[in-house]
Amino acid sequence: MSYKPKISRREFLSKGSQAAAGIAAVTTLASCAAPTAKPAAKAKTIGANERINLGVIGIRGQGMVHAEGFAKIPNVRIRTLCDVDENLFGSRAKTIADIHGAAPLYEQDLRRVFDDKDIDAVAIATPNHWHALAAIWACQAGKHVYVEKPCSYNIFEGRKMVEAARKYNRLVQVGFQNRSIKNVRQAMQFLHEGGIGNVYMARGLCFKARDSIGKVPDGIGSGPRYRYFVWNNPGENYTEDYMSRVDYDLWTGPAPKQPFNYNRFHYNWHWNWNYGNGDIGNQGPHQFDIARWGLNKNEHPKRVQSMGGYFAFDSDQQTPNTQIASFEYSDGKILQFEVRGVYSNDEAAMFKKLEDQDLYSKIQDGVAIGNLFYGSKGWMYVNGGTWKTFLGRNNEPGPSSETAEEFADPMNIIGSGGGSHQANFINALRSGKKEDLTCDIEHGFMSTALPHLANISYRLRRQLTFDAKKEKFVGDSKADKMLTRRYRHPYVVSEKV
Numbered sequence: 001m002s003y004k005p006k007i008s009r010r011e012f013l014s015k016g017s018q019a020a021a022g023i024a025a026v027t028t029l030a031s032c033a034a035p036t037a038k039p040a041a042k043a044k045t046i047g048a049n050e051r052i053n054l055g056v057i058g059i060r061g062q063g064m065v066h067a068e069g070f071a072k073i074p075n076v077r078i079r080t081l082c083d084v085d086e087n088l089f090g091s092r093a094k095t096i097a098d099i100h101g102a103a104p105l106y107e108q109d110l111r112r113v114f115d116d117k118d119i120d121a122v123a124i125a126t127p128n129h130w131h132a133l134a135a136i137w138a139c140q141a142g143k144h145v146y147v148e149k150p151c152s153y154n155i156f157e158g159r160k161m162v163e164a165a166r167k168y169n170r171l172v173q174v175g176f177q178n179r180s181i182k183n184v185r186q187a188m189q190f191l192h193e194g195g196i197g198n199v200y201m202a203r204g205l206c207f208k209a210r211d212s213i214g215k216v217p218d219g220i221g222s223g224p225r226y227r228y229f230v231w232n233n234p235g236e237n238y239t240e241d242y243m244s245r246v247d248y249d250l251w252t253g254p255a256p257k258q259p260f261n262y263n264r265f266h267y268n269w270h271w272n273w274n275y276g277n278g279d280i281g282n283q284g285p286h287q288f289d290i291a292r293w294g295l296n297k298n299e300h301p302k303r304v305q306s307m308g309g310y311f312a313f314d315s316d317q318q319t320p321n322t323q324i325a326s327f328e329y330s331d332g333k334i335l336q337f338e339v340r341g342v343y344s345n346d347e348a349a350m351f352k353k354l355e356d357q358d359l360y361s362k363i364q365d366g367v368a369i370g371n372l373f374y375g376s377k378g379w380m381y382v383n384g385g386t387w388k389t390f391l392g393r394n395n396e397p398g399p400s401s402e403t404a405e406e407f408a409d410p411m412n413i414i415g416s417g418g419g420s421h422q423a424n425f426i427n428a429l430r431s432g433k434k435e436d437l438t439c440d441i442e443h444g445f446m447s448t449a450l451p452h453l454a455n456i457s458y459r460l461r462r463q464l465t466f467d468a469k470k471e472k473f474v475g476d477s478k479a480d481k482m483l484t485r486r487y488r489h490p491y492v493v494s495e496k497v
Contacts, residue, residue, distance in 0.1 A: 174444025278319030
């Protein structure tokens with residue numbers, strides 16, 4: 001489905017101004033002129049002193065991280081906040097007004113954001129099932145895009161996002177922010193230059209304890225768990241009054257329509273197959289991206305096998321809390337990933353021992369998130385912005401983030417602000433070069449495809465062979481059907497973008 005404007009600019013500004021006027025103490029809109037809109041098929045280089053207007057779509061959690069980050073960059077203005085949940089706007093508008101001195105506009109429907117010709121780019125932090133369609137519509141409307149990970153809900157969507165970015169000549173950055181962290185870039189350069197020899201295996205870890213979400217009946221306001229437990233809204237109940245300000249049909253978007261249920265709504269959508277991809281598709285994409293990057297693989301694997309389950313709890317969660325995935329590339333190199341979401345005392349003791357051996361720098365309460373790389377001369381671990389190497393048979397300490405020489409970045413590709421992913425996106429908008437993006441949509445798609453492949457193998461309970469060039473499984477029509485989904489009209493990701 002192609003994006004088409006729904007209302008006039010005058011109607012948009014009238015509605016947005018009315019919404020902004022209702023926010024006490026933050027009602028003054030910016031008066032200076034906004035950048036001229038760009039034609040969809042031809043990118044416009046934005047001058048160094050020209051203001052960039054952004055719309056942020058999805059403002060409950062991560063979207064506000066983006067909004068605040070972008071708002072603090074010189075000559076960047078958060079023009080519009082957009083979310084299906086109008087209850088969020090007051091507090092979020094005040095946060096931006098405190099930075100800018102003026103309230104942003106508000107829209108409930110993301111299509112109205114695309115109608116605004118004064119918006120240059122959008123940041124998308126919706127649930128996973130909306131990422132691709134929102135990004136494709138944005139490209140079709142002439143907007144550049146920063147989209148959260150995983151960039152798509154399935155593999156078909158990811159490829160369509162790449163095609164849309166190229167067709168409409170838009171810059172699309174995926175939120176794999178490790179690619180803009182100086183020390184991580186340094187670690188990848190060290191690997192690619194043979195620092196631990198020939199790297200033959202990469203391993204990603206997501207040991208992140210998750211509590212049970214319990215069981216909740218369908219219906220608005222039913223059950224004690226209909227409350228905000230995460231982010232910035234403790235104590236809010238999902239009452240009839242609250243939900244009257246939520247466009248639940250629009251929230252559902254491309255997914256099948258179901259009755260409202262807290263455990264399929266804010267945040268807990270991660271654990272429902274209709275909207276999310278489990279923790280392997282939540283935290284996992286960051287470590288998948290680093291693993292693939294370290295292996296220097298710009299291709300899909302040829303074989304994948306994943307197994308696991310949902311252990312220890314009885315709840316509404318559909319996705320596994322324990323999952324292992326293994327991938328083999330055409331040259332035999334291996335990528336592995338492991339999710340452990342159930343805390344255990346034995347596990348904590350094991351990690352304490354590892355911590356004592358200085359194998360990890362940030363182990364707490366049995367939780368570890370990071371990457372391991374194995375080469376012919378030694379091995380490396382990457383944990384956040386810290387990396388260390390151990391060489392030879394005796395694991396002698398080698399170069400690390402503490403001892404390596406300053407990382408040379410002559411193109412200043414990571415941007416200002418110490419490697420801000422948002423700053424990199426803004427710098428690329430000003431240069432007009434997709435090569436200046438640290439995570440162009442092609443990279444984002446390749447890394448996003450890995451957890452999707454793993455989940456297909458997990459759900460089918462068998463090893464799968466993948467044709468990397470055709471992006472289809474070999475002789476497996478049932479697996480091929482899971483590369484995409486049946487879309488709910490009119491929220492359709494079309495074959496032709």
